[in-house]
Amino acid sequence: MTTIEAVQGDITRESVDAIVNAANSSLLGGGGVDGAIHRRGGPAILEDCRKLRASHYGKGLATGQAVATTAGDLDAHWVIHTVGPVYSATEDRSDLLASCYRESLRVADELGARTVSFPAISTGVYRYPMQDAARIAVDTVRAARTDVEAVRFVLFDAPAYEVFAAQLR
Numbered sequence: 439m440t441t442i443e444a445v446q447g448d449i450t451r452e453s454v455d456a457i458v459n460a461a462n463s464s465l466l467g468g469g470g471v472d473g474a475i476h477r478r479g480g481p482a483i484l485e486d487c488r489k490l491r492a493s494h495y496g497k498g499l500a501t502g503q504a505v506a507t508t509a510g511d512l513d514a515h516w517v518i519h520t521v522g523p524v525y526s527a528t529e530d531r532s533d534l535l536a537s538c539y540r541e542s543l544r545v546a547d548e549l550g551a552r553t554v555s556f557p558a559i560s561t562g563v564y565r566y567p568m569q570d571a572a573r574i575a576v577d578t579v580r581a582a583r584t585d586v587e588a589v590r591f592v593l594f595d596a597p598a599y600e601v602f603a604a605q606l607r
């Protein structure tokens with residue numbers, strides 16, 4: 439059984455085995471939660487990302503995939519980087535968003551992580567509507583077969599928290 443909860447806060451302050459990053463395919467850093475994770479986690483994370491680019495992801499990490507690095511100075515063992523889809527009003531990309539949660543949990547299982555915190559992937563610069571994103575996130579984590587014991591959705595602001603909390607009820 440995986441317990442699932444939503445909290446309002448800054449994901450870079452989480453004390454968990456793994457923090458999930460809403461990265462972009464370059465893995466070389468960006469704004470939003472990605473920027474915050476690299477800022478607080480320090481240069482070790484980017485160093486790992488550069489190595490991954492050189493060794494396995496020369497063309498970048500594909501949308502819906504996930505990969506782990508050190509968490510640097512964060513109070514976590516790993517950062518799991520996943521690339522959410524850019525929202526489209528004309529094309530259903532919910533499978534790609536679901537894949538981010540599934541693949542992140544698969545990577546967490548490979549690492550042996552038991553506690554994992556997720557941001558609301560794709561709901562910032564990638565413009566996914568919070569309501570749709572929360573439904574996909576909660577449904578996918580609930581349906582996942584994983585050894586992760588505790589999943590926390592960490593929402594930056596109160597409106598996002600309310601949407602996720604309502605979805606969990």
Ligand code: ADP
Binds near residue numbers: 470
């Ligand atoms: P994406 O490119 O996947 O849309 P963003 O980083 O732009 O990623 O936004 C994803 C979500 O993360 C947004 O809801 C944003 O408000 C939220 N966010 C930004 N900074 C943090 C943080 N420090 N902790 C938790 N969530 C954050």
